[in-house]
Amino acid sequence: MSGGSPLLVVEDLRTYVFTAGGVVRAVDGVSFAVAAGEAMGLVGESGCGKSMTCHSIIRLLPPAARTVGGAIYLDGEDLLAKSEAEMITYRGKKIAMILQDPLMSLDPVFTVGDQVGEIFRLENPRWTRTTVAGKVVDILKRVKIPAAERRLRSYPFEFSGGMRQRVVAAMAMARSPRLLIADEPTTALDVTIQDQFLRLLKEMQTESGMGLILVTHNLGIVAEVCHTVAIMYAGRIVEYGTVERVYGEPAHPYTRGLMEALPRLGVKKSRLYQIEGEPPDLCCLPLGCHFHPRCREAMDICRREYPPTVDLAAGGRAACWLLAEEGLTT
Numbered sequence: 001m002s003g004g005s006p007l008l009v010v011e012d013l014r015t016y017v018f019t020a021g022g023v024v025r026a027v028d029g030v031s032f033a034v035a036a037g038e039a040m041g042l043v044g045e046s047g048c049g050k051s052m053t054c055h056s057i058i059r060l061l062p063p064a065a066r067t068v069g070g071a072i073y074l075d076g077e078d079l080l081a082k083s084e085a086e087m088i089t090y091r092g093k094k095i096a097m098i099l100q101d102p103l104m105s106l107d108p109v110f111t112v113g114d115q116v117g118e119i120f121r122l123e124n125p126r127w128t129r130t131t132v133a134g135k136v137v138d139i140l141k142r143v144k145i146p147a148a149e150r151r152l153r154s155y156p157f158e159f160s161g162g163m164r165q166r167v168v169a170a171m172a173m174a175r176s177p178r179l180l181i182a183d184e185p186t187t188a189l190d191v192t193i194q195d196q197f198l199r200l201l202k203e204m205q206t207e208s209g210m211g212l213i214l215v216t217h218n219l220g221i222v223a224e225v226c227h228t229v230a231i232m233y234a235g236r237i238v239e240y241g242t243v244e245r246v247y248g249e250p251a252h253p254y255t256r257g258l259m260e261a262l263p264r265l266g267v268k269k270s271r272l273y274q275i276e277g278e279p280p281d282l283c284c285l286p287l288g289c290h291f292h293p294r295c296r297e298a299m300d301i302c303r304r305e306y307p308p309t310v311d312l313a314a315g316g317r318a319a320c321w322l323l324a325e326e327g328l329t330t
Contacts (some may be wrong), residue, residue, distance in 0.1 A: 005076075006033035007211040008057070008179055013070035015056045022283045026052040026065065028235035031309075034179070034228075039205055041222030042241070043258075044232035046281050050215045053232070054181045057213075059087050075178060092119065096172035100184040102164035105171065106156040106168040112167050113152030116140070119174040139170045144200060162193035166200065173204060179204065181190050183215045198225055219262060223247060231255050234280050234290035241316020251318040253295045289321065297322055 011031050017024035026049045034040045042050050056067050059079060070199055072079040074094060082090070091097075099105055107115060116139060117132045127135075133152060140148035143166040165185060172180060182201060186194040202225050205212045222229050222243060225275040228324055229246050231239040231254065239252040250256045260273040277294035280286055286293055292302040299321060 005035075007036040007075060008034040008213075009071075009073040010057065011071045011073075013053065013056060013067070015052055015061065015065055015067045017052075017062070017065045019064060021279075024282045025235050025285065027056055027067075027284055030070075030235075030237050032230050032234045032237060032240055034211040034213060036211055037206075037209045038200070038228065039214060039226040041215055041226035042215045042232060043217065043219060043222055043229055045217060047279060047282070048232045049235040049282070051183055052234055054097065054183050054213065058095055058181060059084075060091075060097075064236070067100055092172075092177065093123075093175045094177055095175040095179045095181070095314075096175070097181040097183065097309050098165070098168050098172050100187050102161070102168045102188075103156065105168045106164060108156055108207075108289040111153050111155055112140075112159070113154075116167065116174060119171060119189065123175065135174075139174050140167070142173070142204070143167070143170045145170070157319060160193075162197060165197055166187065169197075169200065169204070173208070176208060177210060179211045179213070181213045181215070184217075185214075186216075186218075186221065187246075192224070194221075201225065219247075219258060223263040225255055228306075231258070234285060235282055236290065236319065238291065238320070239316065241312065241314075245315045249314050250317075250325055251312055251314075252320050253297050253322070254291050255318075289319075 010033070012029055013030045015027040030053055034042065042053065044050050052065065056059050057072055057079070061067070067080060092217045106137060110170070113133065113136050120127060120132045120135045125170050137148045138154060140151065145151055145163060145166055159167065183203070186197055198221060214222065216222060226243055228241065229243050230237045231246070231252065233254050239246060239250070239255045246255060247259065252257050256276040257273070261275065263272060275294055280290055281295070288304050289302045289307055292298040296303065301321050307319045308324055309317050309319040310323050311317050312323070
């Protein structure tokens with residue numbers, strides 16, 4: 001992992017969804033950084049704003065959503081200040097994304113060779129069909145698709161789910177992006193195929209030195225792949241730090257609850273711990289800390305004011321009044 005300046009810096013990012021029922025604060029003041037060669041896990045329950053954060057970074061938002069504040073810097077360049085024409089040149093070359101469902105990225109009526117080859121043809125219009133085919137074979141081999149030469153003529157439906165996700169990974173890596181965002185890339189895969197794909201993702205990230213944001217609700221995947229982790233709840237990051245520190249010394253009550261809910265080998269429990277209650281509606285967030293209705297340690301101030309984000313003595317940061325009260329800052 002690079003020790004230099006961060007590749008990606010996200011500062012106080014706010015992306016809201018404007019609906020007939022009100023304003024949904026999907027991303028509400030999110031800040032983090034990813035270095036070149038670093039893999040960061042973005043973890044949280046469904047609907048907490050993980051995917052919207054990633055779509056805000058790559059600037060592919062649904063029609064009702066709009067980024068209303070904050071800044072996103074990639075290699076020192078402000079992505080929010082760029083025109084859509086400029087972003088078109090950035091996507092794929094500087095920043096790429098793998099979606100949860102590979103069929104969302106693949107056209108069923110074109111062969112895999114045509115779809116991957118289009119990326120090379122657009123960037124190098126003078127290349128011959130033979131040259132393009134050679135490049136496609138190379139990238140398919142890189143993502144470990146067997147018999148790559150023969151599979152050029154195959155259609156997406158002729159691949160298994162795991163192989164389709166590898167094709168999408170090949171498309172994402174074709175232009176050697178500086179940053180790769182993988183949004184729940186293994187959710188639709190069985191456990192064995194999940195492990196194979198994660199190993200491939202980690203291998204590609206290590207070889208290329210790119211930054212990686214891995215979006216997931218699976219803490220085990222983050223422990224296997226990532227260097228750092230951001231825990232997200234109700235549109236905000238409540239804790240951030242190295243995987244070792246967050247897993248070994250979780251500071252925020254929500255993070256501690258997630259860790260307590262993990263099954264552990266050799267530890268006998270009558271039943272697994274569960275965090276009581278349900279995540280709040282992002283359209284009608286509770287006053288104060290958004291987690292206080294579910295928190296076993298909530299204080300009066302938690303119900304009145306959202307807590308500040310404090311630097312932790314053990315490294316990283318968290319947003320909790322308990323930590324602010326105890327003065328666990330650097």
